[in-house]
Amino acid sequence: MAVKKHELVHDNRNQLDLTALAQYIQLMNDQPSYLPPPNELVKNCQDIVKCLARASGNEDQLWNLLQSVEVYLHRIVNSVHRSVRHEIVTAILDKFYSFISDPQSDACPATSVVLIVLDGSNSEATLSAARWLVQQGQNGPAGAGLRASLSCLYRWMYEWHGTPALGDWVLAYIKALEENERFDILIEVSVDNLSRLFLAMKDPIGLRQSVADVMFHILAALRESTEALDRISPHVGHVLVNLAADSGQWSRQLLQNVVDILTATIDRLLDTLKGDALDVFRDKYSEIILCLERHMASRDCRYLMLPPWRARNVCLTTMNASAPMRKVGLLNLGNTCYMNSVLQALLVTRQFSTHVVLRMNAVPYWSKMGILFAKMMHSITTKLNPDEFFAVVKPPFFTRNNQHDSSEFLGYLFELLQSYEHGSDRNFDYSRPAGLSGVNRMRAIVNSNNAQSSNSNDNENGDQGPNQPPVSPRPSSSAGGSSSSGQKRPSSDPESHVLPKKRIRIESAFLRRDSFIDSMFGGVLLTRVECTECHSSSLSRDVFRDLQLAFPEKPEGWQHNVQNLLEYYCSKERLNGDNQYECRDCGGLRDAERSVLIETTPKYLILVLKNFKFDPKLQVQTKLLHSMYHNHTVTLPTVRSQADHSAYALYAAVIHTGTTLDSGHYYTVAKDNDQWHMYNDDIVSVTNESELNGLNRASTPYILFYRRTDIEEGTAPSLEELPPRLQESVMAHNKHYVETIKKRRLTRP
Template identity: 20%
Template sequence: MPSGTSKPRNLHELTGLVDELLESLKVGSSNSTKEHLVKALECIENYKGVVGQKHVSELATSEFEEGFIYYNAASRILSELIPNLNDYRQLKQKPSLYQFYADLINYLVRQRPTYEAMKQHIRGSSDSLVLRLQTLKGGTDTVSNGSAKKDFTQLFDSFGDAVSVSQLLSLLKHRSDLVLLIDLRRKREFEFEHIDLADHIIQLEPVSIRDSYTCHEIEKYSMITDTDEERELFARRDRFELVIVLDYNSTRESKSPELARLISILTTKNAGVFLKRKPVILDGGYKAWSESRSSLSSPMHGPRPVYGRDRSESVNSISSHEDITVKRRTSYNERSLIKNVGEFLSGQSRPQSSQSSVELKSPAVVPYHEMYSRMDLPSPKPELSISSSSPSRPSPALLSPALLPSSRSSPPKAQIPMLPTKPISSPAPVSRSGSVFQNSLSVMTGLTNLGNSCYMNSALQCLIGSKRLTEFFIVGTFKQHINMNSRLGSKGILANEFSSLLTELYRKSSPSRPQSVTPRQFRKVIASLNSMYRTLDQQDCSEFLNYALDSLHEDLNENGNHPKLPELSKEEEEKREKLPIRIASTIEWERYLKTNFSIIVDIFQGQIMSQLRCLNCSTTSTTYNAFSTVSLPIPENGPKSTLAACFDEFVKPELLENDNAWLCPHCKTKQRTLKHLQISRLPQVLIIHLKRFKMGNYLTKLNTYIDYPLELQLDKYWPNVGSELERLELSRLPIRGQVPPFRYKLYGVINHYGNLINGHYTAFVEKGPGNGWCLFDDEKVYKNCAPSKVVNGDAYMLFYERV
């Protein structure tokens, strides 16, 4: 513990110590990047000296505090001080020094789980700080007569039905132990970023909270994927002075239905556990908190394993990171996108270019494909020569506990430490136009199993079987499209790491004698982004593939920082229901592109229409959702079936009745309903997931043999044009590749053997003349497999590319 401290400090106080330390570095040292790197190393060496190889449970209170200070000091020197130095631009011209910089960052990334665990053990006395809570509402430092307990009790009673961001911040700084936060956002959004100033926080999936649930059923059913600690917190919710609920952007005047439902359940269906006060919402939700972070955040939020600058800095303004993230080019005219159905119906659609107004018989317009074939791409850079030597270890005197400030003179600085990226090595320069390069994109390299990682290896082998995607990363085009401001992206972590792995696979590719690569770093990055993949447990391949595609999309999502579009009004929904499927589908796709535009969308994403029709009054309700994989049911009428039968089963109308009946908005009661699914937009690469696992009393696997063709025709599953009027209206809208015929060729198959717990995945990928169908069994690669082996009864996922 820092010298002169007689009792534990809280996170806010420790952060203040780091602030003062960094201020002294700015004033008392030179502006040399090299010297700052040495100081960062010194912090890390001190951190190692405190934490070492100890388990978090073995650390003393003082060691938690020292470790916290050293880790934060090192991360902020690397992410705040160094990038702002005058000679930082020259750092990338010194490969050895730049690699040293990257090595320090990578060490902090690897230590992030330990750091997070240490934070959970830091609990400090608030002393008289609780009295300052009066300033939250009154804006004064005066303290009323009476006990401190009475003061904060009155304060908690005064909030009404909502707290502001500033009020929540002060609460979490001073009495976080009395507050329980319930974050009602998707788990993926929560894991990427949440309010980690909170001592006690629970994440709940919005879709898992049903109207009929009580608190007991939330605990029993909605929190299945939550941790034991979160379930324990929910069970003890009555012990907190205040329960605060939040979603993305609900306000006290406008709550989302899901948030209102949760508040109602906590209040009226409490299962005998009575809260001390009615739950309050965070006014403006996580969006308001995130937007205020520039003035509220501190290094206790990070660093995340993120490469690049602060979230508030546009990628277009990054001049010192051009080797990592090139200024991206917008690949479409944003103003040309349709905002909503009302705009279309009122005749205010965008002016039509010659390209978008072509007739249906014209060739498909594929934005990314056309753009990449015409744009000037940067030449791949030679691989950096990296020295294995490192600076000698300095004497650990700079951050000795005795020299740490013992008091805080100023509030913590409003900075979010972000980690710059490591250098990305590229393959030797090649000609993109030559047949040699095109053939070389058929990567023939295995992936080592890292302990039940066959699900990851097989998915990656089929993913990189798409040559368009492989070229996009191998040539380095992806750098121009990383969106550092994307709400859900990892600021390029996964995209950069995927490129590094693909580059290594490409470099080692040898058709005559296939080698293998160990994807250890890629696995670590995936684990750091999603806790599901931190263990050595077997995972579902289809879930991993969807996660990887979604994450790459968010990293490369050019519109990922755009605000969500407003929901359609009731009148607009009614008008959309009257439109032909093709027109409504196109309008919804253009709306989707306003906030989702990436190469992943262009290659892999399609759209599914889901329609409910009341059998009493014929009222319909239709939704259009994007997909990266389509999950097909398997007909259970024998030991053998066909892929066509699976598609027919998928689009077959389903009768909803009894408990599953739809609450018809016209009839105002639950009515027998037909549910109908249809593929309303077909992607360039169609990934099919065969639903072999079925949940009944227990999880079972369907071993039905599915006969799937090497070539697939899907026109019959795509909505037809019903009239000349519809054809005319469609001519006003962007085509974006939706032109029949829809012919596909099989290029990848993922096989699954055994059950979901004790199983094994392999992959067949078609690698062109001379190699044929190749079987990838982790690090083993077998060439020229017979097509009769490729079409087999263990197929779990199929990859078809449009021809």
């Protein structure tokens, strides 16, 4: 029988018609002997997923439609040939994942009805499908899609009760993430959603076994997390009272599991504490402890057989109060202020510098940095010569007698360190060129380009030396391994143009799970392009280790600030004219809107202010002298799931001083142990937080370092805590300094 083809769904949110979908499904169900051709069948199934994802309405309103969809999909997977069935299931899951992994899609929970294509009676088949989706998500940077999809599935669990198999699917997805050791994602997303999931147990009658299994699996896996306990502590008493009030067998079983898991959590955390910390913990959670004591823990809960989730990249921070307060400067070796300034900022990034000295002392290049950091922490002098470190880490394309861009050096340094994170320092040959993994070895052409660019010799006063070429910092270049995609209006911004020869572009890389550099400084950008005609959209994810902020055009005298620059960076941008977007759904070039959000926030946020522009008439780079307020706290424009991790506080800034690029000098102001200091090469002086906004217009903050507000910093490790090799190096350095002073005294007239 011939059946008229129906257009199920237009890729236009304003034209979405559930009625058309319902009519089509009903027509198909009324003709049980007819099925469309395989290629049309696959397309129709994908359209069903798309239509449901964009639907609105509660379970009652969608009930009849969802029943019809279930019948239709169930008939398909049981009627077609096995090869076609595989193609249909794969297409449905692929489209399903595209919606749940988009943090801005607000996919309707009714979409979960398409999971009927999986054999719910076969837990291994469900787990295999979950493994396939997790594998798809592994291709994205830092598992950003995995994070968004898990958050979406959790949301559906406490918003939707119309898909009985949803809990089984979520549990399979969690197990697939565990198999891939994505504990960082599991911990972060589960803790964020834990409070609302836990509250589902207030109504035990409406709670399905599959949802309870997910809830207890999460609670048991987070039993070593104080943050997880904090999220549910306001609700524990209320939930226990509700469960105890119902004498039914189901409620009793739920109550026993909650008591067993929370008792094990309290005991586990208490075992890690001593002295005052133990008393503080008991006082803080006294109400929970009292509630649990009213019920008898069996300590025989099957969920406690699960291993706890533990994040892999746990950073070392020690809180030893004996760490020295002395601040050590770095000698300027003629033109090395661009490196000195960066090193001072990284030193006060305590989780980073502590990890370097305690964990990386047998790794190429890291070990050299560890020796320098250890001396900066524990030298008895106030000045250090960084020559040994700079000799091996200075980029080969940076010429010895010229000033260079501090942000380019920082990017190169990160890429160099990441390339050798898992190497061995034993018999390492530093005379050979470094083998970098993500910068295409910084092609030799860069060296020739640099040689043609304007540079200046930086003396200790920051003035241009006689007969020296002019300085050429290149602020538009992206930090190593970072992404410059998403830079605001790169083709039209009049203040972001630089000479192409002088620009160094480093290939973007994905966040590496095993990379400490990425765990500290790496974040993920989510770029959305939406066609203004059919309203379909495409997503791309990219990694950054810095964000380079351009200045929007504003009236003369306008005061910019960092927060506004961040919002401008992420604001919508029109793509038209020669810059039109090729829409796959429309099949041609169309006007579109592009916007950027931060999908994964870094622990440490590095912002580069694009204070320089190229003057095409004069053929030189000039410096922008905008009026600027440098916020001490900023909030990143993020996706909803990252809202709790979007606040940052300033702790360091690299400043470029000079009225033009014909001369210049870099220095750093940084906060450590609640005290701000100015690090001007080997001269270190106390300053205050108002320093950044009290500078003259020729001194412009260039690289800003922000710490996420949920990151706790300790002080520097004591000398006794350092590895023996570093202790010996520091003590030999201090001994040499003392002997030098003695000799000077003896030779005085």
